[in-house]
Amino acid sequence: MSPTTTPAKSQSHVVISDPHPTTLSSAKVLEPRWERRKDARPGELAAAALELFIEKGFSATRLDDVARRAGVSKGTLYLYFDSKEELFKTVISEGIVSRIAEYEARMCEYEGSSADLLRDLISTWWEQIGATTLGGITKLMLSEAGNFPALAQYYHENVITRGMGLFDYVVKRGIERGEFRNVPTEYLPRLSAAPVVMLMLWRHSFDLCGCEQIEPKEYLALHTDMLIHALKLDPNQDKTSA
Amino acid sequence: MSPTTTPAKSQSHVVISDPHPTTLSSAKVLEPRWERRKDARPGELAAAALELFIEKGFSATRLDDVARRAGVSKGTLYLYFDSKEELFKTVISEGIVSRIAEYEARMCEYEGSSADLLRDLISTWWEQIGATTLGGITKLMLSEAGNFPALAQYYHENVITRGMGLFDYVVKRGIERGEFRNVPTEYLPRLSAAPVVMLMLWRHSFDLCGCEQIEPKEYLALHTDMLIHALKLDPNQDKTSA
């Protein structure tokens, strides 16, 4: 369901169709204000829903609240979404508007050192993904994976795997080019990403309760430093260790 | 509410009482019918509830299901817990029966190298915490932090902070004893723990949907290796880098 098309109800396949990235992430659209923004509606609704789903979880979110936050009546929701579950699926799939693709492209052209590429990846990821709505979606999906296995699988394939792919590309590039130690690469992307993901989750959970705040800049800087250190070639040998 | 004491209702405060983690494990009993009365009950109920809360989340779990899984009637739940929310709180605080304390003690006496201690910590943590119910509780608490801020705060103070404390101890020990690089330690424990926590979360979310399985042994071995590598002293200089 694209926000720029007519509201097409009841999408076909189990999950997700047609992600049109631009809209979900930024719900406030930039029309001339004199005109009651018409087609922005579904996007606004989804945005409101997403916020609440992230805050409270799927079940605990009432459509009443979604409607109120979106500033419409409850009935209006049903003009655009067949059911609460449909809304959820839409919200998730809409959210998957990956800059991942953009970044994939950018990476291929990169010519600097792999360490620098890794640095860039981590900081860019945080800025483009972790700190945006996508961070919340990940937390949401993680919480609801048990209740929406198909959706979770879809999310895994389309977001997680591709996200990991970015890391995979960098570390393999580094190893192949002799810049990094030759560590086993199966879990390396996950390990590289774990702290970034944790930061995303933290921000949408304990951080909210006035618990300990994490300073992303410093936290990620240290992570990057450690990671590169860990991948650095052993100075007095060209073998790897384990 | 300890499973071995008399069922005391309405303990609204969140307190760790009498940790008997074993009771939170298996709820399925294979009696003939409905004749049994003991005071293993509260523990059984809590165990059943915990399982479901972890699987489906708090709101999505119906008390009907909890009762069914525990093999009792719905009314019985109210014999031991004032409300669903109370049940949730109990389940969380009961679960926090940390081996953490045990491990804290053990660590102080440790005399080997800090690298070995770190290795030990990570593998022990996984075995004693990550792979047990506590792992699920963490996922649950992360999901519900927004809905139960007080409980989340409590959990943060009593579980997360102390868990991080273990890592804190080890890395500081290593640095002080000149075994590790002198990296800034503020976020070091988090970074060291992040991959372990991610593994816990994974197991209770995407792992369930038949997504990619992670082999804890190997995953953690790599993490440990990388971490120690990252902390290793730079061989031919006494300075640190950043």
Next chain:
Amino acid sequence: MSPTTTPAKSQSHVVISDPHPTTLSSAKVLEPRWERRKDARPGELAAAALELFIEKGFSATRLDDVARRAGVSKGTLYLYFDSKEELFKTVISEGIVSRIAEYEARMCEYEGSSADLLRDLISTWWEQIGATTLGGITKLMLSEAGNFPALAQYYHENVITRGMGLFDYVVKRGIERGEFRNVPTEYLPRLSAAPVVMLMLWRHSFDLCGCEQIEPKEYLALHTDMLIHALKLDPNQDKTSA
């Protein structure tokens, strides 16, 4: 149901079974204390139930509370009463241990003036009935009349009517003996009794909420005075007025 006979079960008329008369009016019995008072049980239970029914009404009273107040377990109630409703009926019928009969007898022998007899009736009634449990029962029965019509009817016949009968006797005696004005007597007893009844009700309702307290002595004194005044013969005529 006489209070002085042996507990005869299953009396004839529509309602009521199993009254254990001796006990209800005074629950604390006078056995040797060394022996666990056995047969006092049902009476104690009924007494506890009565108190609560009066305070909270029938539906709002939980058997749990009755048991607690009587100091027994809930199950015990069922050893003596078939159901909550049965308990209610018993409590009502037990309560009807009328001093009315005694007073009826006393009245017949009275030889003084009818005004004095009226004075005596009012003050005695208050002391013997209004101020005792019977007052509460009246309030209870009035509240529950809609839910227990048969019982209400029974109560009407056996308590209210006979109580009114006392007043009826007095006023008719006064008129017949030329002491009182010849007013129509159909509603005279009710009118004479109304203030006394209101006092009973008040004590078991608004009085409890810290509202205005009524001083029975003075209140009833004024009532008596007014009543006698109202019945006094017109001084300068031997006819009646209307």
Next chain:
Amino acid sequence: MSPTTTPAKSQSHVVISDPHPTTLSSAKVLEPRWERRKDARPGELAAAALELFIEKGFSATRLDDVARRAGVSKGTLYLYFDSKEELFKTVISEGIVSRIAEYEARMCEYEGSSADLLRDLISTWWEQIGATTLGGITKLMLSEAGNFPALAQYYHENVITRGMGLFDYVVKRGIERGEFRNVPTEYLPRLSAAPVVMLMLWRHSFDLCGCEQIEPKEYLALHTDMLIHALKLDPNQDKTSA
């Protein structure tokens, strides 16, 4: 919550708002099906609830029944009232829309004899209050005073006290103008009102069970006559008696 305003929920305070007594009268509407939506709703619901509360008491009344009697679904009740208790409070406070105020005004202007004023008060009271819903509310409140002390207090202050005030005014007026005996006035209003109140209660309790019916006209006529007689000056003396 006034029946003519928008249904505002959660007015926990007990306030007299916008008395439209007429709306509390007939709940039975004879529509074809379930198509009607207006804002006569809250009034209809309250009316249905009141009837049942009076008949059966608060606890014994099921919201199911209220809904059925009002011809709506159970859920609809919660559109207008936060809880059963809130409904109760609303019903009580709504009911208190006293003609008392009107009568207070009328009384001040009265110029006839105090005896006539008293006559008028009694008959008017019966017609305007006793015979209307307010009579039932009094019975209800008396029954539930123990369970809703705050509400009872409120009722006492706003209804009972003011009602008594009417009688107070008349008898004091009579005494001051030398028309009545100089009796102590503290309890005089209560005594004057007691028979009228009893009549109200009777109608909503024993009267329903096919017990003895009371003919209001005659009953009240006698009461009035007696009362005036009792207050009449002693003819051949200017002193009072006691």
Next chain:
DNA sequence: TATGAATGAGATTTCATTCAT
């Protein structure tokens, strides 16, 4: 398109009643 009153299925909670001990 948009509303929001109304619905009804289903959730949580209560409590009279039972029954093994």
Next chain:
DNA sequence: TATGAATGAAATCTCATTCAT
């Protein structure tokens, strides 16, 4: 006789969904 854990039917309350306007 007495207990109190357990039950299950029924009550209160919630909320996704519908539909007349």
